[in-house]
Amino acid sequence: QWFAEDEFYYSYTPPLLQGDTVDQFLFETKSGFCEHYASAFTYMMRAAGVPARIVTGYQGGTVNEEYLQVKQSDAHAWSEVWIHGKGWMRVDPTAAVSPLRVERGSQALISENSRSWHDTEWYRKLGEKYDRVRHKWNKWIREYNALKQKALFQIIGFEKQDAKAIVIVLGSIMLATTVLVMLFLYLTRPKQKLSQYDKVLNQFIKLFAKDGLTKLNYQGVIEYSELIKKQYPQLKDEIDKFISLYIKLRFSKSPKKIQKADSQLQNYLKAIRQKMINVKKQVD
Template identity: 40%
Template structure:
């Protein structure tokens, strides 16, 4: 089990050097019931009323039980801890005794071959890339979990890879540590902000290399690059749980409404409440006045925000795949082959299979049904070229008047 030692919360933060211009940004954090706060890697100092650990993680003294909003400054290209204190080196090499002998033997083999620290890192990544599988349903592991993962199951998700990688590095005498956080997210182009969800959680590793300090390494990328590439784009894997682009656009707009609510209502503090009616000559508003004004303002703000968000941006696109399928259903319906409301494509095909007498026409229809089912249900998001090909095939399919359809 990986744990954060209490000593990391005290003492000065690790030295960071960067020639980049710092990025200044604002974060709105929903309640997490944990003390840790998020920031771009790597934050330069703790925001007001927050604290920074030795390894530059932000935290509060209490669990985050309400919405927090704070500003931070970070650099994304940096050298972290160019010099490693002996105490920190010892901590980053520590491993429990009596576990994972095969892993230790492999690390010793790499070190005995005269490989440099950087070369050993590449050897571990090449090992993962050669024969490992990324899965969210890995087999259970026993006492020597790293040995079993590296030499038997060879299947897991980011926490398996980061943990096994760090154990390999420490066994080879390279200071290393597991890093957890969030990667990428969902860019809301309407609101111009990045939404990061718990589903974007990820685990990496860091190794300390002489002359470079702590260097970020993502072992998962060696196994499944798609898991870690394009994670903050409009087409990223993180948001492809939606069955169509129109639903993604709707989710985008609804989240913007949530953000407007947070900024306009949740952050409406006492000081702003007292001065709410000052433009109307009321310097110290009474509770009744505030309730009336606030209720009216909330109604107007939400009405206008909802109308603007739902109708802004590009028009909702009709799903091209379903549009082609509906054209095919309508064409068949005009010849008496009507699909029922609660009937799936395969059920419809089975029920009408013997009503078309011409075998070649029936075969082409069955091919179209199989193509639709494959594009709609076998993939997260169908390939646009395949959708276009399906639409073309539907356009070319007709039931000539000479074709007999049995009643």
């Protein structure tokens, strides 16, 4: 009753107490949090001859799906007094000063004006999801044991721990995981940007592929060009110029020279295409 009627305040940042801390708190500062009120009340009960003790623990928590999430901010302190015929009875002197602190927890004392983005609903839900991930990690990875292994096999349909079946299942999981990882790496691989001279070379290859002269993967450009010249000996000079310039561009270290020669390579290809048309007309 004294705590409720006198000018006592609940505060997370009370003045620093020195010397006789209980007297200083009760008669001077009158400001503190749960530990101040619990210790002062317990002291007065003992002074009055009533057995009393301080109890520290946690008040409340947050239900996070299948478990109760208790944070350090939920820490609380209260008193217990011995009542003859009833035993130890809980008394929370903080309730007389700040009922909201006891009814709704420490977060209820944060005023709306002092709330930051850390106290918003979306941030709270994000924190709960992060804590659930940590809980699953601790439960199924760090604290994994024989009992949890048995429970896991029961979930996936193995009532009895058959060694052969376990090897098959784990092997299948590892194989499927490897395939998925390889597929992901393949689909997300950085695509190589073709240079202008490589684009012209592809046009050169497509031109002769139409006549059945397909370039095989293991063939280099020189070997492939020799194959073309056997079928089109009339194009030997033009093809030699084209391949020679391509090789110079391919291994050149001068970007300026490459830019100037790219157009020349394109001109060589045009000359090959035109002469090829003329050769076919003569054959027809």
